[in-house]
Amino acid sequence: MLDDGIPARGERLRGGALREAMLRLREEEKLRARDAATRLGVSEAEFVAAKVGHEAIRLKPDFPEILRALSGVGEVLALTRNEHCVHEKQGTFETVVIEGETASVRDGGGLELRLFLNRWHHAYKLTDEGEMGMIMTSLQFFDADGTAVHKVYLTENSDRVAFDAIVGRFMHADQSNELNVTADERAPDTTPPAEGTRVAPGALRVALEKAAETGAPISVVVGNPGAIQIHTGPISKVMATGPWYNILDPRFNMHLHEAGVDTAWLVREPSADGVVTSLELFDATGRRIVQIAGERSPGTPQSPTWRAIVDSLSLSHAA
Template structure:
């Protein structure tokens, strides 16, 4: 039986099954499952034209952007504004700066295929995948989208070859990146941390000392990083809701970061998923699959201001979500956010 027929049979048995879950059941990848439907509601687009496709999304007007990893799904409704694409040393990236809407950091060199998908009789989507067949970003039309502009975008960037077969690579084994503790220049690393003048320089500091992110947080010292229970997430969101303060929620996979900035209102546990179900923003979280969390402080604004974050990791040490209190450049984060972070640190110390 062909993959498409197997999928149709599974859909007949489980009408609401998501493609990502169906792919697991059928022992394939989501990208290959989508490709199997080419010509039946699916059109393969030209992946070499990512910049044109992304910039063309603005014409669709109101859409829903989705970025996910295995534990968290972020859905933000709005418009694609101010998409800037860059290429440096052969590495392609894109950025959409829009703190009140669809706010993205995209690593296009890791994107391998793209499809236009008829997801519903009334709605469609553009779906992007990596070389392993894993979805890295999706864009869904809504009742307020310009469907004619969507169809023009598909027609403009339709790939010349429409194949129902897609070649993907087997997932790479995740190696333990941690180095022996005796090989780490802990004093030098802590001094480098103290000398940070911009939070965006932190990855370079980790590279300089050959540390994974979690190992860097482990050896930073309690002045800068304190490990806390990842189960604190629900109470953090409850507190932010009560304070009615603005939070920044970064959800990422290896090829995309999606950022929500704003207040929280409707928090709800549904089965194993903890959810934020707000107008224009939905977040779905499998908290029980979080492995580690840290409250972190980093100097920024030329070292004059310390920025507090709460960072969450999976069992492999990959960042899956990061929380910040919203702030404007040069200013402190709100007193409420600083108090929340400090209370978490104190609770862990007491425990």
């Protein structure tokens, strides 16, 4: 261990030693959990597990029943992210459908989740200090290598009694503060499309700005191997803050770390309702970061406004 609490090369902190290092790091630097875990040389799941007995409670990995029970909590904030993009959407687990190892969640306010439960391995309830000193309470789910696949945060409108009942019902018998994770050596799930029009990565800013200006309803899709989260509807406030480009609406936020974008593509696919066009961004490993498309439903084509936006990108942002 180095004097600053950061583990020496080859040293892996666990349990109480990891929590002590976390507390020292928090005093010195305001880091998000994912970044702090990386700094300490552990996965985010190990980072959370070290808090068991204090801020965290380990839950049984009964993911289908936990998801069904969340319908009783009412409004929550669902968060799904990958290495370069964060998707935060307020909504409810109003309709939960489980089919084998796949789950889908929908509500009437534009939230949709597609969850791949074979990638879910660990679950925790966490009460921790968030930005500006706010106390944040959440359920957090992780894959085998300790990467977060999905998080569900309480809001001021959540039913905390129902939430506490979930925690009590699914509390794991093992409340140790150590966790064993396994390396994920699987290849990337997606690669850039074989057919599509390559455009400059800056096309995303233009598309979102025009969507905000025109009020054109869009879908914003962000995923990882264990979860895909979708916002559908109009957006209004877009802006850059440091290295991040953001959608900052009252019930929906997206944060894109633009340095992680390697390529951007306009992808056109035929459907019974005409051509469906999306703007898709990929990182250097071939993983999809985010997908933006015009809102559509069965029997209804994408709007002329969205088509005009993507047509302008083909001309002005060709790569």
